[in-house]
Amino acid sequence: MLKDSIKFILKNSIIFALVSFGFSMIGGLFPSSEHTSVIGNPLIVSSVTYEHVIGHIFWGAVIGLGTLSIRYITLGGSFAIFLDADHLLQFLDIELVSRMSHSIPFAIIVSIIFFIIVRGKDLRLCAVAFGAVLSHIAFDIFLADVAFMKATKFPLFAPFVLETVKFQGFDWLGIQIIGVVIVVVVSILYKRKEVGLKNNLTKT
Numbered sequence: 001m002l003k004d005s006i007k008f009i010l011k012n013s014i015i016f017a018l019v020s021f022g023f024s025m026i027g028g029l030f031p032s033s034e035h036t037s038v039i040g041n042p043l044i045v046s047s048v049t050y051e052h053v054i055g056h057i058f059w060g061a062v063i064g065l066g067t068l069s070i071r072y073i074t075l076g077g078s079f080a081i082f083l084d085a086d087h088l089l090q091f092l093d094i095e096l097v098s099r100m101s102h103s104i105p106f107a108i109i110v111s112i113i114f115f116i117i118v119r120g121k122d123l124r125l126c127a128v129a130f131g132a133v134l135s136h137i138a139f140d141i142f143l144a145d146v147a148f149m150k151a152t153k154f155p156l157f158a159p160f161v162l163e164t165v166k167f168q169g170f171d172w173l174g175i176q177i178i179g180v181v182i183v184v185v186v187s188i189l190y191k192r193k194e195v196g197l198k199n200n201l202t203k204t
């Protein structure tokens with residue numbers, strides 16, 4: 001049972017990270033402009049700290065709470081940290097649009113990919129993936145505000161619009177709440193369907 005859960009979490013986390021990394025490659029396709037830059041080694045420029053990693057995992061886990069399932073709570077935390085796989089391309093010192101996966105189109109695409117992989121059978125997985133992206137953005141805003149007292153920007157509609165959107169202060173709270181609500185609603189629908197199926201089975 002535990003082995004199954006670990007397998008489930010690892011498999012889906014790897015898929016999430018690969019999609020994030022793949023999506024970030026789109027950021028390298030754009031011609032040089034004010035939206036692209038050579039960011040440099042993320043380990044040097046992004047100040048990766050314990051607070052950063054733990055914060056992302058915690059914010060992501062909160063997203064999974066609505067499922068009332070340890071598997072999905074863990075997955076929320078794990079997705080949230082693996083989203084940063086979109087920084088890996090920066091190790092190559094190429095000019096690109098940074099933080100590509102910190103965007104709504106990525107959240108939609110990764111949810112659709114999970115929908116296809118599980119053939120529509122587990123909407124909770126899609127909702128947690130979508131919510132984890134929101135939680136990641138929420139924590140980045142929170143950390144920038146609390147630790148550095150500054151706003152932070154994301155290419156929120158990349159790759160369609162490269163203009164970044166700026167967030168600050170308590171903006172993170174609204175974004176986090178939207179993520180939590182999406183997972184709660186989908187989980188309720190899922191439970192209803194499951195109960196419905198069970199009732200049908202006992203009737204026949």
Ligand SMILES: [Zn+2]
Pocket residue numbers: 084102136140
């Ligand atoms: Zn990030």
